Amino acid sequence: TVVPLSVVRSLEPVHELPEGRDVHELFTEKDVDLDFKPDGLPFTSWRNTFIYLDRFIKTIGKFPWKPLRKKAFRKVEQWTLEHQEGEGDWGGIQPAMLNSLLALRLLGYANDHPACVKGMEAVDRFLLEKDGRLWMQACVSPLWDTAIAANALLDSGLPSDHPALVKAGEWIINKQVIKRGDWQVKNPGAEPGGWAFEFYNELYPDTDDTAEILLFLNRIDIADNRWKLSECQRAMNWLLSMQSKSGGWGAFDVDNDKEVLNEIPFADHKALLDPPTVDVTGRILWMLSKWGFKKQHPQVQRAIQFIKERQEIDGCWFGRWGANYIYGTFLVLNGLCAIGEDMNAPFSRKAVRWLEGHQNEDGGWGETCQSYQEPSLRGRGKSTASQTAWALLGLIAADEAENTAVERGVRYLIETQKDSGDVSGSWWEDEFTATGFPIHFFIKYHMYQHFFPLMALSRYRRAAGGSEQ
Structure with missing residues (x-):
């Protein structure tokens, strides 16, 4: 751009x-x-320095000799x-x-x-x-939607060799990025192997999609298992190489976290960077656990420390790519639980209390996108199917399947499931629950309202011992 x-x-x-x-x-x-106006002299802050520097460069740019x-x-x-x-x-x-x-x-x-x-x-x-x-549309998300939908179907009990899942898996493997992209600027020694978000995007694979896809591919049976495993190994090598020095993962780049660059006047959205985030890191921990990684692995230890150090004082975690703290908390709890962290530890109990405290009267959960701008609104908003599912998935990961808050959340999903119309058997929400640029640009993934509730209800059924409750 x-x-x-x-x-x-x-x-x-x-x-x-x-x-x-x-x-x-x-x-x-x-x-x-x-216009960008400084609030002090040059060098009193990075913002003021960049504004004066911007004015100087634009003045030079008016000279005819270039x-x-x-x-x-x-x-x-x-x-x-x-x-x-x-x-x-x-x-x-x-x-x-x-x-x-x-x-x-x-x-x-x-x-x-x-x-x-x-x-x-x-x-x-x-x-x-x-x-x-x-x-x-601002973008399309076929690989992302396919991988999460497939994981939800697997959670619901669809056999791992079901033709639809096998077909999806083979299609995804064939979409793997094997071309070097702009990520090689900061990670020149790595070989390509991740997956992108869209149909056609060979230069910008991302770690979030790659982790979700690896979660899916690990769970299905395809005829050429050797081919699947070799391509997954290639993807795993690339993904591990993308870990930042802080221990977390960004979505597209390594160590792209120089916050001072967001003070440049052009970067008024404060989204010029791709810093490591807890939601992406939580998903990657979740995936690594399914491929046999243990807590003792050095890269896993660094990721766990990265996440724990960024827990908010009230117990939740920030969500960079989904709105907002409900999303971040869900992915962190799933990742830490899967990798073997103690769900009775203080960090988990604080997160559980936060989710309990932000449940709506109707039993669901919701969070307005304004929470990015007004932290007092975090965890607050009209109940939605996707955000309720995220909260339930977080609580279930924290071993809270028998919590009355979980029972109320499950009841909310069941009672709001549509029995007629275009989405009969599923859910509908008008709200935008995903994030492009915090504060400025939000996304509605139309599949979120379908596969996340299915995933949450399926895991609840399994956690509750398969009861028909």
Whole structure:
């Protein structure tokens, strides 16, 4: 996104709107003045230093003599073309795709140039049309959804050699990334082997998807078991190499945690980085346990310490990729339980008390996305199927299956299960419960409302001894 956007920012194209047309609906009262103003002198803070430095650079940029500008444009052009997938995508996400196409257009590429044609075809694949409405998705998540759905089906009792699961497993293995991507900049010694989020994204596999997929592949039986195990070993090697020095895992990179960079004016979303997070690390611990890793393994010990050091004072954990503290707490408890941590230890008891204390009167759990901006709202919000399932999964992992809070949560899911309509037999929620950029950008995964409740109810049934309670 950033590299092609530098071309757009440099050339500053303008599209004149017809009289009476504007884009005022994109702005709120807070956006009246979008200028960055320092609150002190240079060097009194990183923020102030970067603001003054930004002003200085922009002043220099107004000079007509730019001896390196053509060379810079050529390098951006080359980089953009090299990062286009064979199918036309860039990074598998809409912002990168649109900005890359815009940059190429500004650099003189015609609309019928092969790179632009393929790029527009990729954009078209992100469009949805239903009931006379047309909208664009920010991204698609087929590997992520397939792996979690398959794990939920396995939890529900579907046989490990069921044709649907075997078909999904073989498809996923064939989507494995075996090409070096931008992650090699900070991790040059590792061989590729992870999985990405989208259909087409060879340069940016992520650790979260890779862990969820390895959880799934470990549980299924396919005809060519040697092939499965060899590809899983390749993925495991890559995933272990992506652990940061702090002991945690980020989603896409290693040690991408220089918080000072979020003070650059351009980084106003405070999401320029990909630091290690407890939710991703918890899922990876969960996966490692299923592949035979023990607490004594050095990388496991570092991950456990990373997680414990980041528990909030009231007992919960932050969720970077799901809203929010309910999500983080669920994944941490599952990971620590699976790897063999004592669920009667103080850290677990504090987390259990936090989940109990944030259950809604209807028996469910919910958390507004505003909790990223207002910590007092964490764990608070309208009950949703996915967030209720996360809370239940966390409590069940903490050996609380007989807790009355769990019984009430299970009852909530059963009573809100639909018995008619498009989602008959499943659940529906209007809320966005996943996170792109905290505070600024949230996602609704339409599968979350289906497979997480199934997973929670299945594990409850197993934890309760298979009773029909």
